[in-house]
Amino acid sequence: MESLQTELMSIGRFARLTGLTVKALRHYDEVGLLRPAAVDPETGYRSYGAEQVRRASAIRMLRRLELPLDDVRALLTTDDPELVRRVLVDHQQRTAIRSAELKVVLQGLQPLIEGKEPVMDTNAAAIDLETHRRLGVDLFNKAWTLMEKETRTREEDDELIHCAHASAYHWMHVGTAANRARSEWQCSRMYSVLGRPEPALRHAQRCLEICESEAAALEDWDLPFAYEALARAYAVGGDAVEMSRCLERARTLGAAIVDDDDRALLAVDLATIRT
Numbered sequence: 001m002e003s004l005q006t007e008l009m010s011i012g013r014f015a016r017l018t019g020l021t022v023k024a025l026r027h028y029d030e031v032g033l034l035r036p037a038a039v040d041p042e043t044g045y046r047s048y049g050a051e052q053v054r055r056a057s058a059i060r061m062l063r064r065l066e067l068p069l070d071d072v073r074a075l076l077t078t079d080d081p082e083l084v085r086r087v088l089v090d091h092q093q094r095t096a097i098r099s100a101e102l103k104v105v106l107q108g109l110q111p112l113i114e115g116k117e118p119v120m121d122t123n124a125a126a127i128d129l130e131t132h133r134r135l136g137v138d139l140f141n142k143a144w145t146l147m148e149k150e151t152r153t154r155e156e157d158d159e160l161i162h163c164a165h166a167s168a169y170h171w172m173h174v175g176t177a178a179n180r181a182r183s184e185w186q187c188s189r190m191y192s193v194l195g196r197p198e199p200a201l202r203h204a205q206r207c208l209e210i211c212e213s214e215a216a217a218l219e220d221w222d223l224p225f226a227y228e229a230l231a232r233a234y235a236v237g238g239d240a241v242e243m244s245r246c247l248e249r250a251r252t253l254g255a256a257i258v259d260d261d262d263r264a265l266l267a268v269d270l271a272t273i274r275t
Helices: 011-018 022-030 050-064 069-076 081-113 129-147 154-174 177-193 197-213 222-236 240-254 260-271
Strands: 046-048
Touching: 011 022, 011 046, 011 050, 022 046, 022 050, 050 069, 069 081, 069 260, 081 129, 081 260, 129 154, 129 177, 154 177, 177 197, 177 222, 197 222, 222 240, 222 260, 240 260
Parallel strands: none
Antiparallel strands: none
8 A cells, every 4th residue: 555645646646545446536526525635726636635545445435335425424424423323224224125135036036047937927917915015115125226326327227217116106006195205205306316307396296295185194204304305306406495495494394303313314314405
């Protein structure tokens, strides 16, 4: 490993020193996770200081554990051990779900490999309620996993859209008002992530409609998150006035959330919204 120097170093040398790629460093600069110590105003070349190595190494370690960027940012900017634990436990739970999904895939492949089950079943049966529920959950989690990827291919963007809408479709058949509202919320978040404000806003508004009309059937955090979705959609569309209005509404409603973890999760999400 190269020795640390007191002077600024080029992005290439900093990349070699920290194990991060130049592409990743540029991305972390763009999203505000790891700003360079200096940027040449004429060439745009980034330079980094030795004091930034520790932060860069922490980012590399957390990303290797597949924590999403919002979680990495939260961990690096808080001194609250409870928030650190909650962020890590939440990611552990999501990872456990993905692990279970992969286990189901592996188990399903084996009888096909061994020829014990046909690849194409000629008896197409109607989907039962339990299958609707299982697919609603699995597709919701798959969409979330795709959204959290730092970079996606065009094909993965398409898969993300189909997973989010397919999950919503299955919950339409068997879900509660809460399931339907959260499906609309996920569709809105998905389109915001993809930079498409119009459908993001439409699904956020539908989420809000369900939350307001079926308030008794929902948790105390559903309505604040509906406004979070609206604020994010307006931010993507460049409407700072409506974004600020919805952010303020989300914060006001969020103050009444009983559970500390749920309230903190809303605060972390709201902090990522900006035009």
